Amino acid sequence: MDRVTYISKFSQGVTVKDIEEIGSKSEANNARDNLTGVLMCFKGVFYQIIEGTPTTLYKCLSRIKSDPRHEDIFILDIERNIEKRLYGEWRMKTVLLEGNTDPLVSPIRDLLGSLTNTHSKLKKYAPFEVLDGIQQGQNPLKWKMKRAELIVLFSDLVGFSTLVENADIDDVQKVLDNYFEVSLAAINNSGGTVSKLMGDGFMAYYPIDHAKSALQASVRIINGLKKIREKAVSPFEKLIYCSIGISAGQVVKGNVGSMVKMDFTILGDVVNSASRLESYTRTKKHSVIFDHRFKQCLPEDLRFEILDIGKLKPKGKSQTLKIFTVSEPNIPFDKSPVEIAKIMRSIKSTQ
Ligand SMILES: Cc1cc2nc3c(=O)[nH]c(=O)nc-3n(C[C@H](O)[C@H](O)[C@H](O)COP(=O)(O)O)c2cc1C
Known part of the structure; x- marks a missing residue:
């Protein structure tokens, strides 16, 4: 029984x-x-x-x-x-x-x-997968590591450290709340799992056959922040921009940590690549950058045009990544992080 x-x-x-x-x-x-x-x-x-x-x-x-x-x-x-x-x-x-x-x-x-x-x-x-496991009566703490093919997405707020230094704490909170509300809803509603929040950014993953959903969620995030900027009252809120890097491939998924603190996470080269691609958005001035491994997972029937924007050789890696963006949301950073920092400081000095 x-x-x-x-x-x-x-x-x-x-x-x-x-x-x-x-x-x-x-x-x-x-x-x-x-x-x-x-x-x-x-x-x-x-x-x-x-x-x-x-x-x-x-x-x-x-x-x-x-x-x-x-x-x-x-x-x-x-x-x-x-x-x-x-x-x-x-x-x-x-x-x-x-x-x-x-x-x-x-x-x-x-x-x-x-x-x-x-x-x-x-x-x-808790990540969705952990909750789901508990729901099935499993003990996620006993889960063994396993390999999985996933899409990994990194996102970060542009110029957040300058914002923290210059804006008052209520503005910092408002910007963060707005960013996470828009982003996490977009990920959750498209079949993705938010793996972790990291200060002013987050890592999420999707099953490998959800490439279109991952791209659509990215578009929703970029467009959501654009709407927030348009309605913003505080000058700092008008500078809410984010960047997104996406890669796909094999990861190792499971528990890391000790009995004192445990984290259910994903690890591997794909995770590093997605993070590197996210940082590279600053150099390339595109809000969303992904590599050929993710591009291969995308179906034909996309509403967006894919643009080839060159190559990237991640530090310490022998393999070069071919990198791409989409025509929409081609909302490039009309301001670089350096410019954003400059504007923030000038707002601060006139307050
Ligand atoms: C909170 C909750 C507890 C329930 N517990 C039982 C239960 O113990 N046994 C049961 O047969 N149905 C239970 N039901 C009802 C079932 O959901 C379902 O309506 C019922 O089993 C259908 O029976 P039928 O196919 O004979 O019409 C529960 C429903 C709710 C919302």
Whole structure:
């Protein structure tokens, strides 16, 4: 027998009547399928434990997962080969903790509340792949390193250190918030994974067959920042430009670190190349630069024209990279980082 524990959030508009309906349907089905457990509900959160033989248990779980009455389902634990049921008496005891004045219920409510908070925090910090693994009942800390073919994308804000030196802290925060909001939404909504934020930049990756999505996300980021510049009130916000480097190929993916601090990351030559290409945007004055390895992954039916912009020999590498950009968003840096720094200092001196 196995036991699964999860939490989820009520979908909008779920009522006490819906919960009662779920309770009675569960009782009937679970009696048929020899499943037992408990379903607790409180402040818009479901907390459920179900136990039984794997065949019927996982069938039931997959019905539950696709139920529109809840969302953000997060598996907390999958216990395999348990010998004894914890809730042998209950087909699915449904407990509404809301409004229950029993003092013993209060710590349970607190516990569920803190679990939900932990989950939403984890969602913000952990890469999608790690969260997905936890959802499947795996322990990502035990994952072994593996090779994978990926697209790797680096992005950075231009002239950020000069901004930090010259702008006031509220402007620094605003510029960073705007940049990450636009960028991370573009990556997440196009099937990419944000691997890490690094100060004023980030690294993201895509499956190898998502080249078009990666390029479209880059366009969305560049255009998103352009809109922010156009609407900007603060003179520093008018200088929000970013650069993007993209490469593709084999990486090693997995956990690095120690038991004190662990990071799920990707490593390899492709990662270094993407980072080098990102820096090279400054020299080439193009917002987006990618190499031939990424170009090969792009499909024919692109809205953009690909422009050959020469070659780059990364430091310490024997192989030369052929490099490219796209006609749109051909928003070259109309200002170089040096010019941006100069403008920032002049804004500062007139304030
Ligand atoms: C939070 C939650 C918990 C549920 N728990 C169970 C359950 O333990 N057993 C069950 O059969 N259905 C459960 N359901 C209902 C299933 O999602 C699904 O509607 C039901 O199994 C369909 O049964 P039917 O195919 O007999 O109509 C739950 C739904 C929700 C939203």
